[in-house]
Amino acid sequence: MTTPTRLASVFGAFAATLAVSAALAPDPAHAQRPAPTPDAPLTLATLDAFCDTTVFVDRLGPSPAIDVTEAILLEALAATDRKSACRWRAGMLLGYFGSAKAPAVLMNFVRTGFRGPLGNDEYMAVLGALHGLGIYVRSHPGAPETAVALEFLVDATAPSFWLGGDVTWSRPGATPDASGYDAARSALIGLGLTGSATAWNVLDSMSTDHRIADELADRARFSLGLWCEARASLDPT
16 A cells, blocks of 8 residues: 555655646737736736746645635636636636536536647647646535535546547547547546545555556546645644
8 A cells, every 4th residue: 555655755746847837838929918917807818927926836826915706717717719728727627616516517517618629739639628627626525516516526537438429529640549539648647636535545445556557647646646635634633
């Protein structure tokens, strides 16, 4: 059995790169836009600049000084003219700032937010919504909706989940199996971000399960490192 203490030291450095590796490179065209400040709340018009310049302070949460409203995030998630980094972060930020309806919104978006083949922007938005579900579980301990979100993430770690009729999109150039494995790996990231005991048990089991693909076992091991950071944020002692 792997222990959280040992994993914290092994995976801490890898967890530090999550936001950088997952996000797309900033668009130079937006580099000069002023970022929102506590005196200038986040709006849809300034979301692009926010996505270009924001650094997640502890990799598990943005600066609490930014005034973010759920309505803006919902609009950004659905807006087809938002660039992928913004839609990706909009899904994640819903995990922090969303109300009790946020998990249902994110789950529906993951399954049916798009129809047909996805471009890169759309696929990044789906991944952000998966990560946002994990963040919601961590950020809202004890809320009734967290159990549903956690169950969804556990189910989504199986590639077969993505081959069912409930998922209305596909990835161009990827076989259904490859697309399912890609999405399952992102669900494992979301599970690691929850910091929940259930997530630890699932990830620990998958990390040593020789019956599953190596790529999923590797991602489960990586996600155990994220779990350690998420858990530490819940219980600093």
